Amino acid sequence: MISRRDWLRINASAGAALSLNSRTLQVLQTEAVRTRVIPSTGEQIPVIGLGGRWISMNSSAEELADHRAVLHALTEGAEGxxxxxxxxxxxxxxxxxxxxGQWAQEDGFADDIFWATKVNVAGRGGDLADPESVRAQIERSFERLGVPVIDLNQVHNMGDPPTQLGILQEYKESGRIRHIGITTTNETQYGELAKVMREYPIDFIGIDYAIDNRLAEERIFPLAQDEGIAVMVYLPFGRSRMWRRIGDRPLPEWATEFDAHSWAQFMLKFVVAHPAVIVAVPGTGDPQHMVDNLGGGRGRLPTQDHLRRMFELVDSLPGG
Ligand SMILES: NC(=O)c1ccc[n+]([C@@H]2O[C@H](COP(=O)([O-])OP(=O)(O)OC[C@H]3O[C@@H](n4cnc5c(N)ncnc54)[C@H](OP(=O)(O)O)[C@@H]3O)[C@@H](O)[C@H]2O)c1
Known part of the structure; x- marks a missing residue:
């Protein structure tokens, strides 16, 4: 179990290692956490979360220790x-x-987390899902997370929406799942996603969106706003794509005008500046990066003028 003192040490070393980043730490300590409202329930959640894709049964002990520290960094910063x-x-x-689930129970932060997970026994769309296998997988998520209620369960990668969303809806009616939704990060599925958004009573979608990947802005976000569906943003850095494109370029000085003190904060602030976006979940296995990313959820957001300068700058980078 990591004590609060250890957390503060992580925080301090993060500040030193990120070199900004006394300024980031100051922002984390002084600026309020930005939250947005889930349209269907009115619940407020912070705009920056964590993508947990990289925690694996195959992770080494050292990697697992880092992931555990990342979860502490997510939940134990000033004011959570x-x-x-x-x-x-x-x-x-x-x-x-x-x-x-195990760390949250052992370290006592299970109640601090908004638990979002996904179900899919149908593959990447096209195949049908066996209803009993869907229920079994959902039940396994409850067991693994160790919680009686899951905050959000979404159909992963558009797999058999009628069957899987239908079963999620039953769970929602029983009160064991609070919000339901559907995800894709494949633009060839955006048309099908839009159809589901019109036809099913979902609370969330999960979709790819980044400063150099703005398709969802045109094709999906206006519909989400019209239908009152919360958008959870995946791949806000395009995995390694944006890091490769940025290389060792210095952050432009004008980024401080909207309290971005690292490239991660620059990219995250671009994403959460869109009013349809309720939360972005960057993935990291590095607690210092988690602290850095949380800075994207505090302080000022870019203005329209900044947003234009931001994507013009990024569009001029190599690898677009
Ligand atoms: N269809 C779907 O439902 C779907 C598909 C894809 C993704 N997702 C969700 O979206 C989440 C995020 O996606 P992702 O992790 O694949 O991609 P991502 O968030 O775009 O990028 C993750 C990469 O950025 C690096 N990074 C993170 N914070 C950083 C920082 N402050 N400074 C420098 N590097 C940083 C990470 O390395 P380090 O580990 O070194 O920090 C990692 O290599 C996933 O975990 C998952 O929850 C959902």
């Missing part, structure tokens, strides 16, 4: 900086749900 942890039954051969 972040809450949303996004997992899936399929992540890391079940390791993502299993380890996160």
């Amino acid at each position: 900086s972040g809450r949303v942890f996004d997992s899936a039954a399929g992540y890391g051969r079940g390791g993502s749900e299993t380890y996160a």
Whole structure:
């Protein structure tokens, strides 16, 4: 179990290692956590969470220790900086749900987390899901996470929406799942996603969106706003894509005008500046990066003028 003193040490070393980043730490200590409202329930959640895709049954002991520290960083910053942890039954051969659930119980932060996970026994769309297997997978998520109620369970990668969303709806009616939704990070599925958004009473969608990947802004976000569906953003850095494109370029000085003190905060602030976005869940296995990312959820947001300058700058980078 990591004590609050250890957490503060992580925080301090994060500040030193990130070199900004006395300024980030100052922002984390002084600026309020930005939250947004889930349209269907009115609940507020912080705009920056954590993507838990990289916690795996195959992770080494050292990697697991880092992931555990990342979860502490998510929940134990000043005023509990972040809450949303996004997992899936399929992540890391079940390791993502299993380890996160175990650490949360052992270290006493299970109640601080907004537990988001996903179900899919149908593959990447097209195949039908066997209803009993869907229920069994949902029940396994409860066991692994060790919680009586899951905050959000979404159909992963558009797998058989009629069957899987129908079963999630039953769970929602029983009160064991609080919000339901559906996800894709494949633009060829955006048309089908839009159809589901119109036809099913869902609370959330999960979708890819980044400063150099703005398709969802045109094709999906206006519909989400019209239908009152919360958007959870995946791949806000495009995994390694944006890091490669940025290389060792210095952050422009004008980024401080909206309290971005690292490239991660620059990219996250771009994403959460869109009013349709309720939460972004960057993935990291590095507690210092988690602290850095949480800075994207505090302080000022870019203005329209900043947003234009931001994507013009990014569009001029190599690898677009
Ligand atoms: N269809 C779906 O439902 C779907 C599909 C894809 C993703 N997702 C969700 O979206 C989440 C995020 O996706 P992702 O993790 O694949 O991609 P991502 O968030 O775009 O990028 C993660 C990468 O960025 C690095 N990184 C994170 N914070 C950083 C920082 N402050 N400074 C420098 N590097 C940083 C990470 O390395 P370090 O570990 O070294 O920090 C990792 O290599 C997933 O965990 C998952 O929950 C859902």
